[in-house]
Amino acid sequence: MTDNTITIPLQGRISSDNAASVEQELTDRLAENEGAGIIFDASSLEYISSAGLRIILRLKKNHPDLKIINASPEIYDIFEMTGFTEMMTVERAYREVSIEGCEEIGRGANGTIYRIDKDNVVKVFNNPDALEDIKHEREVAKLALILGIPTAISYDVVKVGNSYGSVYELLNARSFSKILAGDPDKLDWCVKEFVDMLRKIHSTVVPEGKLPDMKETAIKWAGFTKDYLPDAAGTKLLDLINAVPHDDHMIHGDYHTKNLELQNDEVLLIDMDTLAVGHPIFELGSIYNAFIGFSEYDEEHILKFQGFDQQTANTFWKKTLAMYLEDGSEERIREVEDKARIIGYTRLIRRSVRRGGLESEAGRAEIDLWKGELNELLASYDTLLF
Amino acid sequence: MRDIELIDLHMHSVVSDGTDTPEEILSKVKSCGIDMFSVTDHDAVAGCCTVLGNLAPDDPAFITGVEFSCKDDHGKYHILGYNYDPDAQPINDVVALGHGYRMRKVNARLDFLKENFGFDFPKEEIDALLALQNPGKPHIGNLMVKYGYVSSKEDAINNYINKLHFKSDYVRPEEAITGILESGGIPVLAHPSYGSGDQLILGDEMDARLQRLTGFGLQGVEAFYSGFTPKLCKQMLDFADKYDLYVTAGSDYHGKNKLIELGDNNLPDKSDWPDRLTAFLNAVIP
Numbered sequence: 001m002t003d004n005t006i007t008i009p010l011q012g013r014i015s016s017d018n019a020a021s022v023e024q025e026l027t028d029r030l031a032e033n034e035g036a037g038i039i040f041d042a043s044s045l046e047y048i049s050s051a052g053l054r055i056i057l058r059l060k061k062n063h064p065d066l067k068i069i070n071a072s073p074e075i076y077d078i079f080e081m082t083g084f085t086e087m088m089t090v091e092r093a094y095r096e097v098s099i100e101g102c103e104e105i106g107r108g109a110n111g112t113i114y115r116i117d118k119d120n121v122v123k124v125f126n127n128p129d130a131l132e133d134i135k136h137e138r139e140v141a142k143l144a145l146i147l148g149i150p151t152a153i154s155y156d157v158v159k160v161g162n163s164y165g166s167v168y169e170l171l172n173a174r175s176f177s178k179i180l181a182g183d184p185d186k187l188d189w190c191v192k193e194f195v196d197m198l199r200k201i202h203s204t205v206v207p208e209g210k211l212p213d214m215k216e217t218a219i220k221w222a223g224f225t226k227d228y229l230p231d232a233a234g235t236k237l238l239d240l241i242n243a244v245p246h247d248d249h250m251i252h253g254d255y256h257t258k259n260l261e262l263q264n265d266e267v268l269l270i271d272m273d274t275l276a277v278g279h280p281i282f283e284l285g286s287i288y289n290a291f292i293g294f295s296e297y298d299e300e301h302i303l304k305f306q307g308f309d310q311q312t313a314n315t316f317w318k319k320t321l322a323m324y325l326e327d328g329s330e331e332r333i334r335e336v337e338d339k340a341r342i343i344g345y346t347r348l349i350r351r352s353v354r355r356g357g358l359e360s361e362a363g364r365a366e367i368d369l370w371k372g373e374l375n376e377l378l379a380s381y382d383t384l385l386f
Numbered sequence: 387m388r389d390i391e392l393i394d395l396h397m398h399s400v401v402s403d404g405t406d407t408p409e410e411i412l413s414k415v416k417s418c419g420i421d422m423f424s425v426t427d428h429d430a431v432a433g434c435c436t437v438l439g440n441l442a443p444d445d446p447a448f449i450t451g452v453e454f455s456c457k458d459d460h461g462k463y464h465i466l467g468y469n470y471d472p473d474a475q476p477i478n479d480v481v482a483l484g485h486g487y488r489m490r491k492v493n494a495r496l497d498f499l500k501e502n503f504g505f506d507f508p509k510e511e512i513d514a515l516l517a518l519q520n521p522g523k524p525h526i527g528n529l530m531v532k533y534g535y536v537s538s539k540e541d542a543i544n545n546y547i548n549k550l551h552f553k554s555d556y557v558r559p560e561e562a563i564t565g566i567l568e569s570g571g572i573p574v575l576a577h578p579s580y581g582s583g584d585q586l587i588l589g590d591e592m593d594a595r596l597q598r599l600t601g602f603g604l605q606g607v608e609a610f611y612s613g614f615t616p617k618l619c620k621q622m623l624d625f626a627d628k629y630d631l632y633v634t635a636g637s638d639y640h641g642k643n644k645l646i647e648l649g650d651n652n653l654p655d656k657s658d659w660p661d662r663l664t665a666f667l668n669a670v671i672p
Contacts, residue, residue: 058645
């Protein structure tokens with residue numbers, strides 16, 4: 001724990017038999033650590049009677065930030081029934097889940113999804129301190145569900161090695177990437193379902209303040225990437241993004257075929273932690289990256305990531321865009337694709353530079369390729385709207 | 387009469403298991419600004435008589451109190467009695483009944499400790515113990531520490547005194563409730579959600595309990611209590627509505643024996659007091 005937090009174990013059984021001595025002991029420990037944040041670790045607490053609850057209530061009066069971690073299901077129930085969970089943080093003990101030998105079924109910006117058994121999957125977060133991320137994803141997934149987007153809500157938080165994971169029930173589900181990889185004849189059907197869901201997302205109005213604004217995120221990307229572009233191009237990039245009007249419709253933020261699952265006959269959107277609001281051009285930018293941008297320099301990439309080849313990815317992207325725009329003209333499709341590429345490259349350059357891309361020859365070549373394309377595109381367009 | 391804002395209707399003196407004399411309690415109640423109080427010793431009314439004899443005209447409002455430890459086939463209860471006439475025979479009969487049971491237990495425990503572990507105490511210590519209004523396990527534990535048989539009171543209770551299991555007699559809840567009512571008092575269930583102090587009685591179980599006790603004449607519940615969370619308090623206020631009961635507020639102060647402060651009972655500001663508490667105060671203050 002950090003310097004100004006101490007963790008004190010609660011052990012065995014706390015009842016009227018030993019309440020007085022436990023209270024004295026805890027009071028002494030707290031007095032020794034005046035001013036520190038207090039965490040009671042309930043890992044080895046077997047039982048707590050109301051005499052024990054009263055101790056915690058009294059200590060909390062002088063230490064309002066007091067929290068309890070690692071409560072077993074039985075102990076958590078006691079805290080919940082008596083209303084302690086409503087007045088202080090009580091964290092459950094997390095079940096441990098192993099992903100050894102489990103199939104990877106999805107991978108997103110913040111974590112990887114594994115199937116742990118026939119009916120359940122776990123999303124393991126990259127950030128080892130992911131409890132806040134998990135909470136955020138749960139909240140936005142619930143919001144999406146309320147707003148009519150079919151998605152899975154995690155029902156449990158588990159410990160996976162040193163990371164945390166959230167567990168979802170996903171019965172008999174297959175990702176669209178898997179369907180495309182295994183059955184190329186399904187491509188048109190997949191495109192249609194993919195676009196239907198995309199339209200559903202983009203037509204959903206989100207109450208103000210519930211989700212982050214994608215435009216602000218894109219401004220951050222551009223603020224970084226402009227330093228790697230000629231001055232005029234960099235300034236124009238920022239101007240173009242700034243000129244995109246605020247939009248309160250939902251965007252997924254990481255929409256591709258690994259994040260769309262077919263469960264029996266129902267299509268479900270997963271990996272919801274990037275949910276935001278904004279103009280659809282930001283979404284199209286990230287879709288372009290998922291199918292083409294990431295693998296533009298190295299086509300092996302798409303096979304590793306999605307399980308299908310670049311040609312399938314290209315076809316899927318083109319057909320998706322054409323259907324999404326409902327207007328078949330080549331010119332129109334090209335224009336929107338170019339605008340999506342502006343957003344896409346802006347993000348890719350930042351991402352690659354931040355991950356040390358400039359330190360390898362291949363990385364530099366890749367970044368140069370994107371920079372060249374972006375520079376050219378910026379010269380051709382005066383708006384990102386379509 | 388003074389305006390009443392701070393109240394504490396549940397505290398123990400040396401007459402039972404507290405560490406302050408009734409006089410000390412009166413002085414502390416005054417210094418911490420409590421406007422109305424009651425002393426509620428276990429199975430004893432003597433502390434209240436002492437307070438009554440020491441009250442000055444400007445002192446905080448005082449009502450007589452008692453906390454009977456009760457048991458029947460359904461469980462254990464602590465039943466508070468308020469505003470009874472301390473000279474009335476019925477309540478003194480209940481005190482005598484409880485005292486008799488308690489003395490039998492203390493004697494049985496002392497015999498047990500002597501026979502099984504050879505723990506023996508001077509006659510004057512035993513006489514002093516038996517002369518207490520309300521001797522119990524903690525008093526015996528303290529003696530064992532004093533004479534070097536154990537290092538702590540907890541050790542004494544958990545590892546020696548509690549080894550004796552016997553079916554002890556308790557005052558029955560209907561006996562306590564009837565005695566309080568017949569002495570002009572109001573019977574109130576103490577810290578209801580915590581049973582007799584160390585259980586958790588919630589939901590249907592609490593409902594069944596209140597149905598039985600109100601059948602005997604129970605008139606109130608201690609919904610505001612130092613050990614209650616807002617959720618437990620709310621549950622008891624709801625039960626008070628359901629069974630049309632008075633609501634009271636108490637800390638369960640025991641002096642140095644427990645780390646509860648006088649006046650700590652989670653009662654909100656007067657403007658937010660429930661009507662059922664105001665009704666109780668109106669019923670006991672002329």
